[in-house]
Amino acid sequence: MGFAYLILLPLLSAFSFIGVSQGQLSVGFYANTSPDAESIVSTVVRNAAQSSSKIPPVLLRLHSHGCIWYEFQGCDGSILIENGPNAERHAFSHQGVGVYDVIEQAKAQLEASCPGVVSCADIVALAARDAIVLANGPLYDVPTGRRDGRVSDVSLAVNIPDVSDSIQQLKAKFLQKGL
Numbered sequence: 001m002g003f004a005y006l007i008l009l010p011l012l013s014a015f016s017f018i019g020v021s022q023g024q025l026s027v028g029f030y031a032n033t034s035p036d037a038e039s040i041v042s043t044v045v046r047n048a049a050q051s052s053s054k055i056p057p058v059l060l061r062l063h064s065h066g067c068i069w070y071e072f073q074g075c076d077g078s079i080l081i082e083n084g085p086n087a088e089r090h091a092f093s094h095q096g097v098g099v100y101d102v103i104e105q106a107k108a109q110l111e112a113s114c115p116g117v118v119s120c121a122d123i124v125a126l127a128a129r130d131a132i133v134l135a136n137g138p139l140y141d142v143p144t145g146r147r148d149g150r151v152s153d154v155s156l157a158v159n160i161p162d163v164s165d166s167i168q169q170l171k172a173k174f175l176q177k178g179l
Contacts, residue, residue, distance in 0.1 A: 026143055029122075034113065037118045040113060041106045041126040045106070048105070060128050062127075066080070067125070075146050076148055077119060077149055079152070082152075088152045088154050103120060119146050121146035121148050122144040161174075
């Protein structure tokens with residue numbers, strides 16, 4: 001995981017609280033409505049990671065790109081929305097962000113278990129936590145209760161670090177976020 005792991009790991013637990021639209025986050029949010037939610041996501045992530053060692057870092061990057069850099073939408077899962085060539089997932093800065101199929105697998109299993117309950121935004125946050133654990137990082141509680149966004153536009157990804165950004169550009173972008 002290297003550089004991304006060292007920079008993003010400390011930030012992810014702090015940013016797990018960002019961007020809740022219309023609700024409060026809490027650990028165990030799905031305890032009554034979908035008690036197996038976290039274990040379902042963990043199983044899907046673990047199985048996917050067994051097929052490719054690239055899965056954990058890309059899940060971590062997905063969470064970073066879907067949560068940390070959006071001031072207004074926050075962690076709303078909008079990066080997952082595929083609504084044509086102008087969808088935010090097609091932004092240049094999102095090159096290399098993938099594993100949408102892992103999130104879709106977890107969502108499909110959750111829908112079979114408890115339809116309409118667990119948000120995709122929470123699945124991304126939980127999957128990132130599980131990816132960190134698979135990379136021998138710490139296990140931490142993820143507050144859940146995010147609501148999925150409905151807007152996905154490539155223009156929302158303007159200030160996200162690009163794959164071609166220099167260290168100086170990356171530092172400046174992190175500094176702009178107060179990091």
